[in-house]
Amino acid sequence: MNRILLAGAVLAATAAPALAQEAAADPYPYILTSLLFLMGGFLVFWMAAGFAMLEAGLVRSKNVTTQLTKNIGLFSIAAIMYWLVGYNLMYPGDNWMSGGWIGALGFAALEPVGAGADVVDTSYASVGSDFFFQLMFCATTASIVSGTLAERIKIWPFFIFVAVLTGIIYPIEASWQWGGGWLSEAGFSDFAGSTLVHAAGGFAALAGAIVLGPRIGKYAKDGRVIPMPGSNLALATLGTFILWLGWFGFNGGSQLAMGTIGDVTDISRIFANTNMAAAAGAVTCLILTQVLYKKIDLTMVLNGALAGLVSITAEPLAPSLFGALWIGAVGGVIVVFTVPLLDKLKIDDVVGAIPVHLIAGLWGTVAVIFYGEANLGTQLLGFFAIGAFVFVTSLVLWFVLKALGGIRVGEEEEIAGLDTTELGMEAYPEFARG
Template structure:
């Protein structure tokens, strides 16, 4: 017998049950229930995306050489901590300065430049403790704390993308200085144009969970840094041929990929932003399944393509193919059918296999493949949204990609250039040969191996 049946029998069979209930009991309204479930969705999705920080750390630690592993782990912990502080101080306020009032056609006063730049310094304030929180809840669909927590994980993801691409030659403190600017200003401004109801949102641009706003933005920041920083010593020989620099631990790379795959269910699923109705619950389950299908298709596409091109399967390409599939579906994980998710993810996986050697031919050294995975697959995923989403247009998608990508690249390039002029951003050739673990940190991730 179901719980509802047992409860009904209890009411019927217990004399005077209704009259015995206290008169002052307040039962949750539909709005209360929606608020609770929406808040829970943000919190659960947020800690799943937080777990992606571990995925990035493991993936990067495995793809760099053993003499640079401790440095990558340090950067990943530090960048998340910087993001948490900067997003509180100014990032969240910049990203959500206020909603556009369709009735009046006006932007709230929180925008400095309407629809383009919000309040520069607006530290996040949470709901008061106790009864005051209930009063605020009446005006919102989820708690401010849960929304801030969820959105913070996205800005940290953007910074993590940059960390891997510039590994093995960037200095720690200049990298963290760039992270301050990226998480406190560059990312929030670009994201506000869509998610903060800025000018792109009003023009009809569509990016459900951030193929462009998060992933392509991180990829553009990484590309700018890679250009200013230059390739690792010995990456290209005198004739321009690529010299292989194998990573230290493919088991860690695989573990990191699976962690990222898991965290992506929170990344895309919680971007539904609501779990207060049956329809929302059904949509979230659809997002989960499409997200998983795209990842699987991306891995299989890379698996088959590397076998066809090189005669052998390349594990790192397969893992990055799965990640590219995830990035590709992120702009529109709700609307496609399972077949739609499959071919979108498969194309993303193929992009990685073809783009990695293309970047090498251009002399752009990306240690972990972040630029193909996040920038190129992110652009692809955003541009293909109108195939399955009726309200989106190919033209507006291209405008959004160009606007966000151009802004993030230009701002990042300027920041990297200023840092290079003021403090220098690259370690010395001697330190690069020694390894950043010893040169920058004075410790080794694998001391027994180094001394053996």
């Protein structure tokens, strides 16, 4: 099953007349698949808490409240924008404004059936469950941007960017594959979004980091990288475990069907592979940081687990457990070597989201060729087409926001911390800020 088939079935269900009068021959696949979307959706929703805790732990204490505000704000904005325009733009059915490139405009409408009514036809799943599930992926894309740009971006320009990203940019590029657009026709394969969600969020974050610039004092004139430790590694670890848990819904729900024995078996396989990739990414970073730095780096280990998860997301079903292990392990290697590379380029990524989501997303997209029918050329075409679109549109939007009113707080505000200067509210008021 894939999102294109689901989109067609859900749109057909929306248009079906007399929905509450015609009973389906077998309602159980409909019921179980709708339940899969709802359960998967609230697991992916829980990832919003994971991002919030991870970021709160990896920023300095003077910026914690700001990160928490950004995370609850971005999710809420995404929910409204995806309803207002994003869902129909991503799943236009036959209503493409430009063949295979841009979907239809219009807000999502969920047709009521009525309390206690039987399901009327053999449609795939309820429209509401599909909308709910897909919304969570949209919001996840925005969450990736938040951590990279922490500790120096103004809140309201960030929220404006999120509105455009979740309402327009993400739905357009996701429609190219999951909405039956041109990438789908070309044979591109991305099961749950290594490119469409994670790399897309990474490209948006990269564009923002370039326009925004590094934090004050991050890079010394002599080329040294000045460490800026996070405020609470316990929170960062909690956030990683929450994300790990939510990923079972992210990948498992992307099976998009739970009405047969085969579907449930596949979902269990996806869960096992997802877990294995995360574990392998973490263990790889445990070993590599011990060897390279003579001490384990917890922040690298946390990001190694996340990179393993991103790496397996493009194809979590087909590999064996050993396949998931080595795919996730490569994700861990990517983190250890890409984080310092970004610092050499003076790209300040506060939480390491670009290595985890963009670079590991590229790897996961390429790794599909080892276990699926996709070819390398098509996978690279999809990755770089989506990357170019998201990066360029995000870069333009960041420059526009910068020109209109600025996107970065002043030097004094940044040094004092965004919690007091942007919000007037501290996360840890009883402690000295640092």
